[in-house]
Amino acid sequence: MNPDMKKRFIHAMISLLGKTAVLHQYEELVSYECDGYTIHKGLPSAVLFPANTEQVAAVVKYMAEHQIPFIPRGAGTGLSGGATALNGEVLISLVRMNKLIRVDYKNRRAVVQPGFVNLKLSTSISSEGYYYAPDPSSQSTCTIGGNVGENAGGAHCLKYGVTTNHVLGLEVVLASGEIVRFGGLPDTPGYDLVGFFTGSEGTMGIVTEITVRILKKPQGIKTVLALFEDVAEASQAVSDIIAAGIIPAALEMMDRIAIEGVESGNYPVGYPRDIGAVLIVEVDGIEAGLQDQIDLVLAVCQQYRIREVRQASSMQERASWWANRKTAFGAMGTISPDYLVQDGVIPRSTLPQVLARVDEISRKYGLRIANVFHAGDGNLHPLILFDSRIVGDTERAVRAGSEVLSVCAEVGGSITGEHGVGVEKMEDMRYIFTEEEIEAQLKVRDVLNPNQLCNPDKIFPKPSRCVEVKRYLASANEEHVLH
Ligand SMILES: Cc1cc2nc3c(=O)[nH]c(=O)nc-3n(C[C@H](O)[C@H](O)[C@H](O)COP(=O)(O)OP(=O)(O)OC[C@H]3O[C@@H](n4cnc5c(N)ncnc54)[C@H](O)[C@@H]3O)c2cc1C
The missing domain is CATH 3.40.462.10 (FAD-linked oxidases, C-terminal domain)
Known part of the structure; x- marks a missing residue:
């Protein structure tokens, strides 16, 4: 972002979120230069702290309109650099959306905001004899939004399953700024987009509400x-x-x-x-x-x-x-x-x-x-x-x-x-996927994140020359047909 653009951007964000929800000075940004993976670092252009879904949507709409790349971030305990801004992206921190919205003991589910800390869910429902099973070792700090981002596991996931086995429904702000809901019903027809978003590392949109399964404590x-x-x-x-x-x-x-x-x-x-x-x-x-x-x-x-x-x-x-x-x-x-x-x-x-x-x-x-x-x-x-x-x-x-x-x-x-x-x-993905398999996943990503504004340059290796040539030929062909 050039200085003029940044000035306008900060001004717009302060009017959307308020002054205390926008960090943009160097000394404020420096503690956000990486997550738990400290080998690669990068300074974000700003860190924003929306307080609710509507604010997230308003911010993301602005980003889409002005083509500004952004990254969702929870507690920043990730160990693969997923929440790190390598090219001056804007970080959208969800830590102020940290409420336990409701608990439905009869149907064994709880609804939380993404910044709710993992361990707090178990401690909040413990007196009623319930707990939340996925227990990453970082659970006293990491957020359930971040757990969804990474499909987090933990010591007790062998018997009970990882995060994806406990997420029942999601509210998501898509890269376009639209607010959508997936799952949440006993069984949902259509594609399993809850499973698809869980583990997508913040590249498909921003999770703003999560419905999770809670379990009765073992005897x-x-x-x-x-x-x-x-x-x-x-x-x-x-x-x-x-x-x-x-x-x-x-x-x-x-x-x-x-x-x-x-x-x-x-x-x-x-x-x-x-x-x-x-x-x-x-x-x-x-x-x-x-x-x-x-x-x-x-x-x-x-x-x-x-x-x-x-x-x-x-x-x-x-x-x-x-x-x-x-x-x-x-x-x-x-x-x-x-x-x-x-x-x-x-x-x-x-x-x-x-x-x-x-x-x-x-x-x-x-x-x-x-x-x-x-x-x-x-x-x-x-x-x-x-x-x-x-x-x-x-x-x-x-x-x-x-x-x-x-x-x-x-x-x-x-x-x-x-x-x-x-x-x-990213490069290690080639150990398990062929170029075609990587390309198929990129096509899926491009549907929901077409301009790659949402957590760009993560997960997938740079396409090999041969795939770049294929993509170029395909788009040249399309233009030829259109004209
Ligand atoms: C000491 C230590 C022990 C750990 N032990 C474990 C362990 O046992 N098991 C385990 O699985 N992990 C473990 N981790 C890794 C880390 O804690 C988990 O990956 C955790 O899920 C990250 O949560 P976070 O809130 O810190 O997310 P962040 O690090 O802030 O973000 C993680 C990813 O999720 C995305 N993201 C964050 N919030 C959202 C959102 N609301 N919507 C969409 N995308 C989002 C980000 O863009 C990023 O790609 C450990 C880390 C540490 C430092």
Whole structure:
């Protein structure tokens, strides 16, 4: 935006939203230069804070009329750069739309604004015996709008499903500024646009209201920790537990380097630092029968070299294990100046093989890699430790991360389980899609976001030369027909 245009734009936004809802000075914008993925940064032209759907629609209409690119943003905890303005886009922050609109216990649903913080939903309905299942480790900060953007997962998504399995209806402001509603009925005819928007990373419009499923809290919960001498054996046990017919509520794993981090962090639980891996297994449901499931889990683990197993003796002890696990990413800051979180998915049975490859990649690039997993659903989070003050280290970390994802793709997995593609993994999309498959997705995007004003240059790699030529020929052909 040139200075004159920016002046007019800021003036128009202040008259639409009020002075306190528009940030545009450098010192105000600098804290919005990235999200949780800090490798790519960019200063937005402005940050806007609409207070309701009508204001979002008015702002987006202005953007469409003046061809100004914009990006929806929640709490900015995303780990793939989805909410980062790389080319001076305007950020539309939804954090002031943070209300719990209503709860319908009889029909087990709640309606929230997009800036409502994930954990607040469970705490708001807990006294009635209900909770909201998707529990990203960032849940005390991230917003439900951002969870919809990324189709967020979490430790307890193995049994209960990820965000898309809990979103029943959406209100969306499209890139044109129109307000539309999808879903929300017991069954909706027509296309499943709720599923389509969930995980679209803010490239299809701005979600302004979300209807979610809420669940009755389970009658009982039992949690065990198993400390394994060897990480490969722990990963084998993960497959065996599921093969034994148990679907735990959560099945999480951390390897030795991750343990070094969490034990140096704010919530140590006293894991020996020389063990190969720790497995946290939680089962929940009707009280009767839970202990049988735990006994089966223990029997599986005991086929391997385990140093110790502990069953949580109280809810406080269980909470301390989860606090330790859920702060694992941040705890890496105690053992490394920088870390890059990766997010691949693999078939569970390939876990030992993939871990061996991750170890090779670690040695090849000379960077330590800690592994934290939602192991039950094959979702790996290799945490690549590096030091951005050392020349070349950041690039090495990025290359190592991409190589890990190529291994995930090679064994039949995917390049993201829950953190999205954002700017980080655009090129890695080629590991799993052909040019034609990417092109088909771009065609869909272009219908609802025709001028690519809404979160441009995210998710998809730049088209290859051959596709550009094909597009050019197709449009030249169209013009020829028209004239
Ligand atoms: C310590 C830590 C732990 C984490 N653990 C997990 C985890 O266990 N599981 C997991 O899935 N993720 C995890 N994450 C990643 C992140 O918290 C999630 O992706 C979360 O869903 C992002 O929410 P947010 O409000 O911060 O969204 P943002 O980062 O602000 O935005 C994320 C994406 O959604 C889009 N978006 C935001 N709001 C809207 C809206 N209203 N309408 C349309 N698009 C929108 C943005 O454009 C962007 O593309 C973790 C992050 C951190 C820092």
